[in-house]
Amino acid sequence: MMRKVLQKIYLGLIFFLLYAPIVTLIVLSFNNSKTRAKWGGFTLKWYSELFQNEQIMSALYTTLIIALLSAGIATVIGTAASIAIQGMKNRWRTLYMGLTNIPMMNAEIVMGISLMLLFIAIHVTLGFGTILIAHITFNIPYVILSVSPKLRQTSKHTYEAAMDLGASPLQAFFKVVFPDIMPGVLSGFMLAFTMSLDDFVITHFTKGPGIDTLSTKIYTEVRKGIKPEMYALSTILFTTVLVLLILVNYSPDSQEEGGKKARKAKKRPSKVRMMVVRRVIPAVIGLVVVAGGVYYAALSQTMNDEKVIVYNWGEYIDPEVLTIFEKETGIDVIYEEFETNEIMYPKVSSGAIAYDLVCPSDYMIQRMIENDLLAEIDFDNVPNAKYIGEGYMEQSRQFDPENKYSIPYCWGTVGILYNKTMVDEPVDSWSILWDEKYKDNILMQDSVRDAFAVALRYLGYSLNSTDLDELTAAEELLIEQKPLVQAYVIDQVRDKMIGNEAALGVIYSGEAIYTQWENPDLEYVIPKEGSNIWIDSWVIPKNAEHKENAEKFLNFLCRPDIALMNFEYITYSTPNVAAQEMIEDETIRNSEVAFPDLSKLPELETFRYLGPEEDAVYNELWNKVKSD
DSSP states (O other): OHHHHHHHHHHHHHHHHHHHHHHHHHHHTTBSSSSTTSOOOBOOHHHHHHHHOHHHHHHHHHHHHHHHHHHHHHHHHHHHHHHHHHTSOHHHHHHHHHHHHHHHHSOHHHHHHHHHHHHHHTTOOOSHHHHHHHHHHHHHHHHHHHHHHHHHHSOHHHHHHHHHTTOOHHHHIIIIIHHHHHHHHHHHHHHHHHHHHHOOHHHHHHOOTTOOOHHHHHHHHHHHOOOHHHHHHHHHHHHHHHHHHHHHHOOOOOOOSSOHHHHHHHHHHHHHHHHIIIIIHHHHHHHHHHHHHHHHHHHHOOOOSOEEEEEEETTOSOHHHHHHHHHHHOOEEEEEEESOHHHHHHHHHHOSSOOSEEOOBHHHHHHHHHTTOEEOOOGGGOGGGGGBOHHHHHHHTTTSTTSOSOEEEEEEEEEEEEETTTOOSOOOSGGGGGOGGGTTOEEEESOHHHHHHHHHHHTTOOTTOOOHHHHHHHHHHHHHHGGGEEEEESTHHHHHHHTTOOSEEEEEHHHHHHHHHHOTTEEEEOOTTOEEEEEEEEBEETTOSOHHHHHHHHHHHTSHHHHHHHHHHHOOBOOBHHHHHTOOOHHHHTOTTTSOOGGGSSOEEOOOOOOHHHHHHHHHHHHHHHHO
C-alpha cells in the first residue's frame, strides 16, 4: 500500500515539474500587466495583440514554411541518396555513410558558421533562401539515416522480378520498392520537419534582415524581456499540439456492452465520429494554418523597390513610427533587431548584409569609424538634425570627433536602483554593492564593460582604464562581490526590481524611469564616484544600398513629434531638445533621472573602444570573475 502511495507521489512530482512551467506560462498569458512580477487582472488583450503583431506571426509562418519546404526537399534528396549509397559496394557504402554521419555528430554551431562563411565567400545575400538551403543541408543526413535501414530490408530480387515481368525501372521502383520503404521515408520527413522547426543555431547564422523564425524571434525577445504576446503564442502552440495528440490517439469505443444489435447500432456513429476526429478537425486546423500563413506572408512581403534596411536594438522604436514613415514616404522599412553591440558588429563588418541604418553605442561607433565601415552623413538631407541639443553633439565628439558619421538617438546614465522599503540608509556610493547585509539582494549587469565600470569607478579609476594593475584590482573586487550577487542580468533587472525580488540593482536610467512608474518604492541614483554616460546614435554603413532613404528616415526620426513618440515608448532620454519641451507630464519633463543637469553630476565618462588586445584582456578577466 505504502509503495503505491510513494509511486503516485513520485509520478505527481514528475508531472508537476513538467507542467508547472507551462501552467505558469498559460496564466501569464491572461495577466493584464506587462511584467510577470505582478498580477494585473484577467485579460485577453495579449491574444488580440498577438494576431495583430505582424513580426511574431510572420516569424511563426516563416518557421512553418521553411520546415515544410526543407523537409520535403531533403526527403526527396535523402531518399535518392540512400538508394545510390545502397547500390554501392560495401567499402564505398561504409565511406559514404560515415561522411553522412559527420554533420549529425558535429555541433550545430559548426555547420551554422561554416554555411554563413560559405555564403559570404560566394557573395550570396543572407535571407530566406540561405536559411532554406541551410536547413535542407542540415536535414538530408537525418533522412538518409531513416531510409537506409528500410532499403537494407528490401529484397532486390523482388525489384528484378518486376523488371523481368516488363515493368520499367521507374515503375518497378514505385510499385515494389517504394511501398516497402514508405515508413522510412515518412519517418525521415517527420524527423526533418521536427529538426527544422526546432532549429535556432543554424538559422541564427544564416538569416538576413526582415527574416525571423520563431526560435530566433523568441531568442531576441528573451534577451530584452519577453513580451506577453509570446506567452499567448506559446499557449496556443501548446494547446494545438495537445489537441492533435488527443485526436491522433483517440479511438471511439466500439466495444459497447450488449448484443450484436447494440454494436451494429453504434457502428455507423463511430465511423462518423472517427472521420470527424481523425480527418475533419485536423484538416480544419491545417486550413487555418495555411490561410494564416498566406495572409501574414502577404503582409510581410516587401513588394516595393523603395526600402530602407534598419538594424536597431530590441524594443528601441515605437512600431507606429515605422508605419507612419511608410505611409508618408512610400518607403518600406525592413527592420531587424540585435541584442548587443558585439552581436551587431560582425554582421556589419562582414558585409554579408547591406544595412542602410544602424544604431550602435558610442564606443562601437568609434571602432566602426577606425575600421572605415561608415559613410559620412549628408546633413543637407537631414535638416531636422538641428533639433539635437548642442550638448549632446559635443558629447558625441568623444567618439565621432567631427560629428560626420553619427546623429544621437538616445542617451542615459548608469546608476543604482534601490528599493526604499528594503534599503534603510542613504545610497550615494558604489560601495553599497559590497555590503554583506544585502547578500543575495544585489543585481549586477551581465556585461563586461558595465561590470568593470562599476568596480573601476569605485576604486577611483577611469572606466576606460587599460592599466593591468587597475584591471586586476577591479577583477579581484568583482570576485569578492560575487557571493553577494543574486544574479548577473541584463534587462531582467527591470522585472526583478519591480517585483521586489532584490534590494539593489545596477541599471540604465531609461529602465529606471519605467520601473518607477510600475513601483513607486524604487529610487535611482548616480554614485558620487562617477559613472558611465552613454549615447546610442544612428550611423550609415559604407555598403548601404539605400543611403538617400536612410537619410530620409534619419530626418524623420529627428522630427520633434516623432522623437517624442519614441521617448514615450522606450522611456530612454531623447537628445531632441524640441521633443523634450513637448513632454506634457511636468514630472517627466523635469525629471532628474531622464534629463539631469550634467554639470551638477559626478564625473561621467563615455565608453571608448580600447582595441582588440585590450578587449581580450577585459574578456579574460571577466571570464575569471564569472567562473571563479
